[in-house]
Ligand code: SRM
């Protein structure tokens with residue numbers, strides 16, 4: 001069974017930037033894009049574990065703060081020439097609340 | 105008011121560069137109409153040699169396709185040779201009847217190959233080498249004929265000959281002088297060049313005058329003055345070019361060798377008519393290479409769009425030959441008259457020759473063969489008038505002398521083992537780069553970086569990447585000097601800056617929207633734009649935090665494990681027991697795993713968790729050391745006259761004063777200062793961005809040093825007497841750098857780009873300008889009222905991102 005849980009209000013994430021979310025079993029980077037939609041991926045760059053929440057957000061990508069690998073936030077895939085993938089989490093916005101899908 | 109009508113005759117390299125600059129500066133000022141005699145949109149004429157040699161295709165050398173003209177609202181008449189210019193009616197008319205009226209006219213008709221008028225020159229199969237059509241003619245001829253002759257052993261002739269050879273022809277080059285490329289090479293280099301080309305299969309007849317072209321309708325052979333003959337069924341004349349001035353002359357514009365123009369690129373006869381490119385004569389000189397023509401184009405655009413006064417003052421040029429396997433570089437007065445001061449290195453066996461002609465320890469001319477990697481460096485030094493007296497004995501071994509950072513010799517790239525790591529930052533090997541070049545068909549460093557990341561970080565290996573490109577591609581590689589800022593735009597740093605200034609753009613988003621950015625920008629352009637708007641409009645522009653890299657956004661350096669470091673200011677490296685106790689107490693309180701004395705004379709607390717940053721700053725109650733920013737970093741000092749038995753000046757106080765007055769300043773790249781109390785220089789002031797050294801009765805000010813990737817010792821800027829002068833000149837210098845530096849360009853490469861003399865002029869000699877710069881610096885400093893750490897302590901609610909959000913549940917991917 002899965003459910004949705006409120007993480008924060010939309011305006012608690014700076015527009016065009018990220019925040020760190022700690023859950024019981026993962027650390028998540030939660031982003032608010034320039035179109036006010038949100039994305040959530042695991043906060044660990046596949047390259048050398050860079051904290052993606054501190055990266056520069058560009059369109060639907062984030063640039064890892066450590067060595068600038070580009071991670072696509074819809075799919076979690078790293079853009080060529082690099083490769084790799086991070087876990088993507090489902091998010092939803094309801095009114096001004098940011099929701100994350102959680103496990104049982 | 106309607107738009108002004110701008111007409112251009114000639115759709116070539118110089119003219120179109122001018123149009124691009126005009127559009128960039130004033131997109132809506134003109135209705136533009138362009139006439140081009142050729143049937144192609146403008147293309148990179150330089151690359152015709154590689155096209156002929158089969159290394160690239162015509163499609164690949166088109167610079168702006170027809171769609172580009174359309175999308176910029178330009179009316180383009182191709183295959184329309186203008187035959188009439190009526191200046192009283194301000195009208196031009198083409199052969200095919202198309203007419204256009206103008207308010208301003210640009211003549212950019214280039215030049216024509218000089219066909220030597222010897223008997224038989226009008227036979228079929230006799231041609232010049234200038235445009236795509238010539239290229240196509242040669243390629244066709246190579247299918248049907250076997251023997252080619254090229255008259256002229258200069259740059260163009262040799263490139264043509266090499267191309268014809270690649271097409272399978274048997275090629276002989278006939279040159280009237282004894283030395284090949286005698287306009288650019290001395291005897292020794294010319295001889296080595298000839299040897300190298302002969303080894304590739306090219307044949308030569310030097311010191312030979314051609315007197316007659318033999319054959320019926322088509323060329324069948326040549327007869328020479330010495331009585332000899334040569335069979336050939338294709339003859340390319342590459343014996344020089346003549347500015348194409350017919351039309352200008354007919355319309356009564358004053359012409360000499362070329363169309364005579366002023367320093368503003370206006371014809372001397374008619375201020376409504378401009379001219380640019382090879383058709384132009386400026387201060388008695390005509391040019392046949394693109395670099396100076398691009399400079400002309402820039403000045404023209406400046407003038408015609410009314411941006412103010414800017415002069416074209418002539419150019420010094422350098423030459424490279426685009427024949428694979430043969431490296432030649434030459435510039436300036438490379439011959440040197442009798443008794444000239446010459447430094448040379450000759451290794452005939454190894455095929456390397458380097459010669460510098462000096463005068464008063466300054467480079468006047470360069471000629472190089474085989475290993476030309478230092479050519480551009482020498483050329484720069486020649487233009488800067490750099491004093492090389494203390495380098496004379498080692499200079500020719502390697503000027504840029506960077507070992508593995510890759511600026512020394514094309515051979516280095518060729519000899520390198522496949523698995524050698526070229527880009528240390530991104531761990532990219534030579535093989536990966538070569539494979540990418542071959543498989544993906546890359547031709548520029550930018551593409552290599554996009555595809556492999558090599559040279560994408562510190563840039564220390566850029567030279568090496570260029571060499572690998574050159575070695576892999578041979579002639580298809582052309583070094584670009586003015587790359588666009590990044591993949592998101594076609595504009596250079598300078599163009600973006602200029603547009604921000606003119607259009608008064610105040611935020612990153614506004615700039616990207618107005619200047620037609622692709623996407624939302626990247627980690628290269630966004631921080632750069634953010635810097636430029638802040639620099640141009642201090643106090644007014646909006647600082648976009650999301651366009652800053654993590655370090656600058658967080659005001660702490662991110663570490664490899666995602667924690668941060670905290671480095672407070674310790675002004676001039678001088679501290680107190682109380683401060684040390686406070687730092688120690690806080691390090692204990694927050695369990696800081698590592699406390700380190702930095703190379704910048706202060707203390708680094710490493711391994712701090714993000715959420716601890718603000719509380720720790722609060723407890724520390726010390727200003728941020730900006731150890732993370734393109735900002736003023738440290739001001740290192742020595743103990744100076746206060747204690748030291750040799751000290752002549754109070755360097756510690758001077759350093760503290762500099763750091764206190766200049767802290768919080770942002771720059772294109774980080775800036776480090778140092779002050780030493782005497783020339784023993786214990787603070788290492790002569791490898792800093794700006795260093796001050798105390799001497800009896802005053803201070804010496806040094807600039808442009810760097811102790812990092814590429815070590816550069818400072819140049820002496822000036823000597824002053826008082827502390828006040830040190831402050832004023834430092835401010836003027838730093839402000840000049842802020843205004844003219846490219847983002848991410850430190851002062852060392854900046855100084856080399858601008859030239860020491862020009863910087864001296866701007867910040868020392870021109871007193872009025874110096875004071876104006878210092879005043880702008882003061883005005884900027886006045887806007888920097890808050891310490892960023894303090895700001896975050898006081899307004900924690902604005903900076904929520906330092907706090908992680910805790911949701912103690914399990915999540916599902
Ligand atoms: C902490 C320190 C090393 C130390 O433990 O001593 C240090 C640490 C780093 N240096 Fe440095 N540099 C430190 C003094 C220096 C010095 C010596 C000096 O300043 O006198 C140099 C050579 C002098 C110079 O810059 O000309 C130096 C040349 C570099 C360079 C090469 C810069 C260049 O233009 O070539 C880089 C890379 C860069 O900036 O791109 C760099 C980059 C870095 C970075 C920021 C790497 C990074 O991007 O994460 C390191 C950050 C670690 C951190 O979080 O603290 N660091 N670095 C020193 C901090 C000084 C301070 O108090 O602020």
Ligand SMILES: Cc1cc2nc3c(=O)[nH]c(=O)nc-3n(C[C@H](O)[C@H](O)[C@H](O)COP(=O)(O)OP(=O)(O)OC[C@H]3O[C@@H](n4cnc5c(N)ncnc54)[C@H](O)[C@@H]3O)c2cc1C
Nearest residue numbers: 114116117118140141149185186213214381382392393394
């Ligand atoms: C094979 C080759 C290799 C070269 N290699 C190099 C190199 O390595 N490095 C370097 O710096 N330079 C090189 N050059 C020189 C460089 O290409 C020229 O300096 C540059 O193209 C000159 O620019 P321009 O605009 O003045 O003239 P062009 O580029 O020649 O443009 C002039 C245009 O005007 C058109 N035109 C002329 N009259 C009329 C008219 N009446 N009506 C309409 N249109 C007209 C012409 O057809 C032509 O298209 C090379 C040139 C050639 C041919």
Ligand code: SF4
Nearest residue numbers: 562664702703812813
């Ligand atoms: S030299 Fe500087 S950049 Fe390199 S590891 Fe040491 S601190 Fe880091």
Ligand code: FES
Nearest residue numbers: 045048050064067
């Ligand atoms: S850790 Fe993300 S790019 Fe290296």
